Amino acid sequence: MDAPGDFAPVQVVGLGKRFGRRRALDGVSLEVGAGEIVALVGPNGSGKTTLMRVLAGLARPSSGEARVFGREPFRERAQVMRRARFAFAPPALFPGLTAREHVAHLAAVGGARPGRAEVDAALELVGLAERARDRVRTFSFGMRQRLALAQSLLPRPELLVLDEPTDGLDPLAVLELRAILLRLREEHGLTVLLSSHLLLEVGELVDRMLVLAEGRPLFWGAPAELLEGAERIELTAEDTGLARAALAGAGVEVEEREDGGLSLPAQALTLTDAATLLERGGTRLASFHARRPSLEQALLARLRAAREERP
Amino acid sequence: MTLRLEGLRLWRSRQPALALGAVAFFLALMLLGFYTYAQSRTGGSAEFRYTYENRSYFNGLTFALYAFYFGFVLVLPIFAATEGGAQLAGDTGGGTLALLLSRPVSKARLFATKFALAAGYTAALVGAFLALALTVGLLLVGWGDLDLYPGVLQMTDRPQHLTQSEGLARFALAWPLASVGLLAPLAFSFLVSVWTRSAVNAVGTAVALYLVMYVVAEVHFFQDLRPLLFTSYLTFWRELFREEVDWPTLARDGAKLLAFTLLFLALAFRRFRRREEA
Numbered sequence: 393m394d395a396p397g398d399f400a401p402v403q404v405v406g407l408g409k410r411f412g413r414r415r416a417l418d419g420v421s422l423e424v425g426a427g428e429i430v431a432l433v434g435p436n437g438s439g440k441t442t443l444m445r446v447l448a449g450l451a452r453p454s455s456g457e458a459r460v461f462g463r464e465p466f467r468e469r470a471q472v473m474r475r476a477r478f479a480f481a482p483p484a485l486f487p488g489l490t491a492r493e494h495v496a497h498l499a500a501v502g503g504a505r506p507g508r509a510e511v512d513a514a515l516e517l518v519g520l521a522e523r524a525r526d527r528v529r530t531f532s533f534g535m536r537q538r539l540a541l542a543q544s545l546l547p548r549p550e551l552l553v554l555d556e557p558t559d560g561l562d563p564l565a566v567l568e569l570r571a572i573l574l575r576l577r578e579e580h581g582l583t584v585l586l587s588s589h590l591l592l593e594v595g596e597l598v599d600r601m602l603v604l605a606e607g608r609p610l611f612w613g614a615p616a617e618l619l620e621g622a623e624r625i626e627l628t629a630e631d632t633g634l635a636r637a638a639l640a641g642a643g644v645e646v647e648e649r650e651d652g653g654l655s656l657p658a659q660a661l662t663l664t665d666a667a668t669l670l671e672r673g674g675t676r677l678a679s680f681h682a683r684r685p686s687l688e689q690a691l692l693a694r695l696r697a698a699r700e701e702r703p
Numbered sequence: 704m705t706l707r708l709e710g711l712r713l714w715r716s717r718q719p720a721l722a723l724g725a726v727a728f729f730l731a732l733m734l735l736g737f738y739t740y741a742q743s744r745t746g747g748s749a750e751f752r753y754t755y756e757n758r759s760y761f762n763g764l765t766f767a768l769y770a771f772y773f774g775f776v777l778v779l780p781i782f783a784a785t786e787g788g789a790q791l792a793g794d795t796g797g798g799t800l801a802l803l804l805s806r807p808v809s810k811a812r813l814f815a816t817k818f819a820l821a822a823g824y825t826a827a828l829v830g831a832f833l834a835l836a837l838t839v840g841l842l843l844v845g846w847g848d849l850d851l852y853p854g855v856l857q858m859t860d861r862p863q864h865l866t867q868s869e870g871l872a873r874f875a876l877a878w879p880l881a882s883v884g885l886l887a888p889l890a891f892s893f894l895v896s897v898w899t900r901s902a903v904n905a906v907g908t909a910v911a912l913y914l915v916m917y918v919v920a921e922v923h924f925f926q927d928l929r930p931l932l933f934t935s936y937l938t939f940w941r942e943l944f945r946e947e948v949d950w951p952t953l954a955r956d957g958a959k960l961l962a963f964t965l966l967f968l969a970l971a972f973r974r975f976r977r978r979e980e981a
Contacts, residue, residue, distance in 0.1 A: 484798025488715030
């Protein structure tokens with residue numbers, strides 16, 4: 393019997409996973425609400441896929457708890473899969489089957505009997521209708537990615553978990569994927585949890601994201617929140633050395649940029665204060681402007697900071 | 704529906720065609736061996752007088768039985784191990800096990816489906832082997848009764864004579880019994896395959912262990928170990944090719960093989976159910 397519908401699609405509390413001595417996940421918590429699109433972001437080896445495998449019931453947590461629709465995935469995997477669908481990277485498919493057979497037969501594994509029209513609609517959705525009768529072994533990596541998405545949509549799940557779904561897709565296909573996921577959320581209330589190491593590709597799509605670094609949570613929230621406190625002032629002076637000394641003397645935290653300019657936290661100084669301070673220090677302000685970093689830059693800054701803080 | 708998917712996968716793989724090709728090649732070699740051996744050894748050689756005193760001894764049924772016997776202990780278990788290894792370790796290594804487990808299907812059902820398919824495939828292969836061996840034998844070696852003499856392959860301890868129709872009926876019975884016999888090496892390969900994530904390793908290990916156990920079961924030095932090895936009972940179906948079949952012995956040895964099969968399957972499933980697919 394399925395769990396009552398009031399459980400969140402994904403609930404993870406203090407999750408830890410070890411492989412021998414290696415700690416793949418450590419103290420990870422997140423909750424994905426119904427209809428949300430959430431991304432797991434982090435560099436390779438940060439624990440994204442391990443977290444997904446725990447949610448899929450393929451791996452047991454070493455500590456903490458993971459629940460999908462209120463169920464413990466490792467023990468109740470079959471029940472979890474009645475409502476959730478997972479597609480892991482790289483897409484593992486059956487090379488001898490045609491795209492149509494692949495989608496139809498995999499749907500039937502759970503007892504569903506999708507009609508030809510439904511199967512073809514799923515293939516059409518991912519742009520593979522023309523190749524429905526071709527064997528999977530003839531498909532490119534990007535086509536396999538799209539087929540993996542098509543097969544995971546039949547029968548329609550409530551939760552879709554996609555591991556690196558944009559890998560191997562051209563920019564147009566990435567845009568199409570975004571549109572498909574948004575449409576499925578809009579029309580069917582689909583909840584999506586996806587992973588990517590490229591924030592740029594998912595930043596515009598997701599409601600919230602969990603950034604992982606070496607298995608530990610680094611950030612959990614809306615992408616815009618990642619930018620909070622990340623704004624910087626960039627200034628240049630006639631003499632960078634004197635400017636740096638003057639700012640440091642005033643207690644401002646200064647970083648030298650690769651182009652020879654200086655970077656300081658936003659709100660550290662006003663334009664007038666900066667000009668005055670540099671004048672007193674024996675040099676003149678040449679340029680001064682606030683810079684809002686991209687999500688990727690903000691993420692990289694956090695990853696670097698986390699790496700530096702590591703004992 | 705899982706069985707249908709697995710069946711389609713097997714059908715579309717090269718495995719059945721390769722297996723049939725290997726069986727045909729093996730039979731061609733046996734045929735060549737039969738002709739050259741008979742020609743070189745039957746010219747009044749005292750050493751082989753008892754066995755080959757009558758040239759009618761060589762016929763299609765003899766050829767089919769001897770070819771099947773060798774094939775059963777040396778060729779078919781390798782195909783059984785290959786299929787067993789491909790079913791679990793192959794899917795694990797290829798990532799398709801995770802794909803299947805991402806569907807609402809229990810591990811018990813998946814395991815049972817895979818074993819049922821592999822068992823069916825093995826039985827079909829045994830049937831194809833027997834059919835091909837009999838066809839080749841009857842067409843290219845000759846018609847006649849089935850005469851067996853002691854010594855060769857230890858098929859019998861005293862001369863046996865079966866008419867051609869009796870012989871063919873025994874071959875028909877040998878198909879299901881030999882298929883049951885191969886369930887044990889198949890289950891053993893499943894047991895090996897749940898401990899490894901590579902089909903090549905699974906097949907290699909299962910075949911190597913099978914050969915070791917087969918040799919140990921055949922060597923008199925290890926007589927005390929024989930009852931503990933499933934390979935000691937594998938050719939229990941040979942009993943069918945006696946004038947008077949000892950049915951209780953046949954049933955007892957068949958039951959032992961089934962017990963080994965169940966034991967291997969239970970151990971394999973226990974591991975499969977508990978292991979992580981990470």
